[in-house]
Amino acid sequence: MTGGERRDLATGLAFISPWIIGFLAFCAYPVASSVWFSFCDYSVLSPAVPIGAQNYIDLANDEVFWTALWNTLFFSAVAIPLGILVALALAILLNFDIPGRGVFRTIFFLPSLVPMVCLAVLWQWLLNGEVGLLNNVLNVPLEALNALLGTSLAAPNWLADARYAKWGLVFTVVWGVGNAVVIFLAGLQDVPRHLYESAEIDGAGFWQKTLHITLPVLSPVIYFNLVMGLIGSFQVFAVPYVMTGGGDGPERSLLFLATYLYQNAFDFWNMGYACAIGVILFLLILACTLVLRSLSERHVHYAGK
Amino acid sequence: MSRKPFVSLWVRGLALATLCALVAGVQAAPDPRAGRVVVKYWEKWNGFEADAMRAVVDDFNQSQNRIWVDYSSVSQIDRRLMLAIAGGVPPDIAGVWGLSIPVYSENNALTPLDKLAAEKGIGPDRYIPVFWDTCRHEGHLWGLPSTPTTLALVYNKKMFREAGLDPERPPRSIAELEAFNEKLLRRSPDGGIEAIGFLPEEPGWWNGLWGYWWGGEMLRDGKVNVGSPEIRSAYEWVQSYPERFGVRELLAFRDGFGNYASPQNPFFNGRVAMVLQGVWIHNFIQNYAPPDFEWGVAPFPSFDPARHPDVTLADCDMLVIPAGAKHPREAFEFIAYVNSPGPMEKLCLGQLKFSPLATSSPEFLARHPHPHLRAFSDLAWSPNARRYPVTSTWTAYQSEMRNAVSRIWSGNADAGTALATVEQRQQKNLDRAAARWTRMAPVLKKLWKDTSP
Numbered sequence: 001m002t003g004g005e006r007r008d009l010a011t012g013l014a015f016i017s018p019w020i021i022g023f024l025a026f027c028a029y030p031v032a033s034s035v036w037f038s039f040c041d042y043s044v045l046s047p048a049v050p051i052g053a054q055n056y057i058d059l060a061n062d063e064v065f066w067t068a069l070w071n072t073l074f075f076s077a078v079a080i081p082l083g084i085l086v087a088l089a090l091a092i093l094l095n096f097d098i099p100g101r102g103v104f105r106t107i108f109f110l111p112s113l114v115p116m117v118c119l120a121v122l123w124q125w126l127l128n129g130e131v132g133l134l135n136n137v138l139n140v141p142l143e144a145l146n147a148l149l150g151t152s153l154a155a156p157n158w159l160a161d162a163r164y165a166k167w168g169l170v171f172t173v174v175w176g177v178g179n180a181v182v183i184f185l186a187g188l189q190d191v192p193r194h195l196y197e198s199a200e201i202d203g204a205g206f207w208q209k210t211l212h213i214t215l216p217v218l219s220p221v222i223y224f225n226l227v228m229g230l231i232g233s234f235q236v237f238a239v240p241y242v243m244t245g246g247g248d249g250p251e252r253s254l255l256f257l258a259t260y261l262y263q264n265a266f267d268f269w270n271m272g273y274a275c276a277i278g279v280i281l282f283l284l285i286l287a288c289t290l291v292l293r294s295l296s297e298r299h300v301h302y303a304g305k
Numbered sequence: 306m307s308r309k310p311f312v313s314l315w316v317r318g319l320a321l322a323t324l325c326a327l328v329a330g331v332q333a334a335p336d337p338r339a340g341r342v343v344v345k346y347w348e349k350w351n352g353f354e355a356d357a358m359r360a361v362v363d364d365f366n367q368s369q370n371r372i373w374v375d376y377s378s379v380s381q382i383d384r385r386l387m388l389a390i391a392g393g394v395p396p397d398i399a400g401v402w403g404l405s406i407p408v409y410s411e412n413n414a415l416t417p418l419d420k421l422a423a424e425k426g427i428g429p430d431r432y433i434p435v436f437w438d439t440c441r442h443e444g445h446l447w448g449l450p451s452t453p454t455t456l457a458l459v460y461n462k463k464m465f466r467e468a469g470l471d472p473e474r475p476p477r478s479i480a481e482l483e484a485f486n487e488k489l490l491r492r493s494p495d496g497g498i499e500a501i502g503f504l505p506e507e508p509g510w511w512n513g514l515w516g517y518w519w520g521g522e523m524l525r526d527g528k529v530n531v532g533s534p535e536i537r538s539a540y541e542w543v544q545s546y547p548e549r550f551g552v553r554e555l556l557a558f559r560d561g562f563g564n565y566a567s568p569q570n571p572f573f574n575g576r577v578a579m580v581l582q583g584v585w586i587h588n589f590i591q592n593y594a595p596p597d598f599e600w601g602v603a604p605f606p607s608f609d610p611a612r613h614p615d616v617t618l619a620d621c622d623m624l625v626i627p628a629g630a631k632h633p634r635e636a637f638e639f640i641a642y643v644n645s646p647g648p649m650e651k652l653c654l655g656q657l658k659f660s661p662l663a664t665s666s667p668e669f670l671a672r673h674p675h676p677h678l679r680a681f682s683d684l685a686w687s688p689n690a691r692r693y694p695v696t697s698t699w700t701a702y703q704s705e706m707r708n709a710v711s712r713i714w715s716g717n718a719d720a721g722t723a724l725a726t727v728e729q730r731q732q733k734n735l736d737r738a739a740a741r742w743t744r745m746a747p748v749l750k751k752l753w754k755d756t757s758p
Contacts, residue, residue, distance in 0.1 A: 041741055043412050044387055044412070045412040045413055045628075046413055046741070046745055064730070130560035157556045157557060160556050160559065160560055161556060161715070162711075162715060247707070266387065267383075267704070268698070268700055269408055
C-alpha cells in the first residue's frame with residue numbers, strides 16, 4: 001500500500017467512523033455480550049457466573065418456551081403470507097387508473113401511521129367480544145344462520161379466548177399493511193408498460209398479465225417484504241403486550257418469544273436465560289432468512305440479470 | 306407599513322421579550338439547591354398520590370437548609386431502577402413495592418439501613434408489625450414504609466338491598482358469600498349474566514393468593530406449597546365459577562366490563578356487587594361511581610372464619626436506598642423524616658390511606674375523609690394479616706398462578722392439574738434461585754456488614 005493509499009484509507013475510515021463506532025458500541029458489543037451472558041447465571045445486578053449450556057438445557061425442557069416458540073411460528077406463518085397477499089392485492093387495485101386514486105391510496109396507508117400502542121388499544125375495543133364492532137357485524141349473519149338452521153353460533157370473544165386470541169392479533173397487524181402497500185405500488189410503477197401491451201396483443205387477460213408479468217417483475221419487492229415481515233413477526237412484542245395489559249393473554253396464547261425474553265429479563269431477573277432466548281431468536285431469524293435467500297435465487301427475477 | 310419590516314420588528318420584539326424574561330427569571334429565582342446536598346428521589350406514583358408526596362418533600366426541603374430532595378415521578382420504576390443500579394447511576398431514594406424487597410435485596414440492589422435506623426431510634430415498636438416485617442429480609446432492614454394497604458371485601462349496599470339482603474350484614478364465610486352470590490345473580494332472558502354477587506376474576510389482581518382465605522401458605526420450608534389441601538380447595542372454589550355459570554357466559558359478561566379507573570368499572574356500575582379491594586377504593590369511588598353509590602367494607606370472608614378470622618393481605622409501599630447511591634446518609638434523613646408521625650400522617654391523608662405507624666393521632670382520624678378507614682387499618686393488626694410470599698421468585702410464581710387460573714377459568718384444566726403444573730415449574734425456579742442465593746449469600750452478607758453506612 002502506498003502512502004497515498006494509506007492516507008485515503010485513513011480518511012475513508014475517519015469518514016465512516018461514526019457508523020463504525022456506533023455499530024461496535026451499540027450493536028456488536030451488545031450482541032457479543034448477550035451470547036456470553038446466555039452461558040451464565042446472570043441477574044443484571046449480581047456478577048455473571050458461567051454455567052455452561054445450562055440455560056439452553058433448561059430452555060429445551062421449558063414448556064413455556066415451547067409455547068412461546070409455537071405461538072411465534074404460528075403467528076408468523078399466518079400473518080406474513082396474509083399480510084403480503086392483502087398488501088399485494090390492495091396495491092394492484094390501487095394501481096388501477098380510477099378517479100380518486102390518491103384518496104384511496106391515502107386511506108389505505110393511514111393505518112400504518114397509527115402508533116403501535118394506539119393500534120393495540122383500538123383493536124382491543126374492536127375485538128371486544130361483547131361490545132366490539134367486529135362482533136356486532138359478525139353477529140348479524142350468524143344470527144340469521146341460527147334462526148334458519150336452529151344452530152347456536154356466536155362470534156368468539158377474540159382476545160379473551162385462547163383459541164382465537166392469535167387470530168385477533170393477526171387482524172390487528174394485517175390492518176397496518178399500508179407500508180408494504182406503498183412499497184408494492186412503487187414496484188408496480190416499474191413494470192414496463194410494453195410487456196403488458198405485447199401480452200394484450202397476444203390476447204392475455206388480467207389474471208394472465210398479473211401471473212406472468214406483474215408477479216415475476218415484482219418478485220424482488222415481494223422478497224423484500226417477505227424478509228421484513230419475517231423479522232417483524234418473529235420480534236412481535238408491542239401490540240400483544242399492550243393488548244394483554246402487559247401480560248401474555250389467556251392461557252399464554254399471546255406469549256411470544258420476545259415477550260418471554262422480556263419477562264425473564266425484567267420481571268423474573270433471569271437475564272442470562274433471557275439472553276439465551278435472544279440468541280435462539282437470532283439464530284431462528286438468521287436460518288429463515290438464509291432459507292429465503294437460497295429460494296430467492298430460483299424464484300426472484302432481477303431485471304439487471 | 307409593508308409586510309417585511311413588520312415581521313422583522315415582530316421577531317425582534319419577541320426575541321427581546323424572551324431575553325428579558327430569562328434575565329428576570331434568573332435574577333428573581335436564586336437556585337434553592339445552592340450549597341445543599343441534592344438527593345435524587347424516584348417515586349412510582351402519579352396524580353394525586355404524587356402530589357401528596359410532593360407536599361411532604363416541599364415541607365422537608367423548607368424544614369432545613371442542608372439537604373434538597375429532588376423528587377420525580379418515574380413510570381415502570383422496577384425496570385428503570387434495575388438498569389440505573391446496574392449502570393451505576395441510581396437515585397438516592399426510590400419508592401418501590403414491599404413485595405420487591407426480597408428480590409432486590411438478594412440481588413444486591415439495596416443499601417442495608419440497620420445502622421442508620423438505629424441511629425435515629427427507628428425500630429419495630431413504631432410500626433404496625435406486619436409492615437415492619439415487610440421492611441426486613443435475611444436479617445437486615447432494607448426500607449421503611451411510605452403508605453400501606455390491606456385488602457377487604459368492599460360491597461355495594463344498594464345491590465344488597467335490591468336483592469333482599471341486609472346491607473349491614475356482609476357475608477362472613479365463603480359459604481355465605483356464595484349464598485349471597487346466588488341471590489345477587491341476575492340473568493337475562495337468553496341466559497346471559499346481567500349482574501353477579503362476586504367473581505374471583507374481578508378485578509382478579511390477587512388471583513395467586515386465594516389460598517390465604519383458606520388458611521393456606523404459598524411456600525413451606527422452601528417448597529412450593531400449592532399441592533396442600535387448603536390451596537387446592539381454594540382453587541376448586543375458583544373452578545366452581547365456570548362450572549356453575551358457564552365458561553362462555555362468564556367470558557361474555559366480563560368482556561362487557563370497562564377499565565378499572567372508569568365509570569364502566571363493573572363494581573361502580575352495578576354489575577358486580579362485591580369485590581376484594583384495598584384502601585384506595587374510596588378515591589376511585591369518589592371519582593368514578595355514581596353520586597348515590599352506597600358501599601360497605603368488611604373483612605373478606607374466609608373459608609372457615611372460626612379458625613381463620615380477619616384474613617387479609619397487608620402490603621406497603623417502601624422507601625429504599627439503592628445500592629451505589631451517592632448520598633445514603635442524606636437520603637436516610639428524608640426517609641426518617643417521612644417516617645415521623647406528622648409527615649407520615651400528612652402523606653397518608655393526602656393519599657387517602659391509613660398510617661403504617663402503630664399510633665395515629667386523633668386529629669388524623671378526625672380529619673380523614675375515608676368513611677371506612679378503620680375497617681382497613683384494623684385488618685392490618687389482625688393475626689391473619691398476611692404478606693406476599695417472601696421469595697425472590699414471586700413475580701414468576703404469580704405469573705404462573707395467573708396462568709393456572711386462566712386455564713381453570715376456561716375449563717381447560719381442573720384445579721388439581723393446573724396447580725400441579727405450577728408446582729412442577731415453580732419448584733424448579735425456586736431451586737434455581739436458592740442455588741443462586743447460596744452462592745451469593747456469604748459474599749453479600751459480608752459486604753453488607755462491612756459497608757453499610
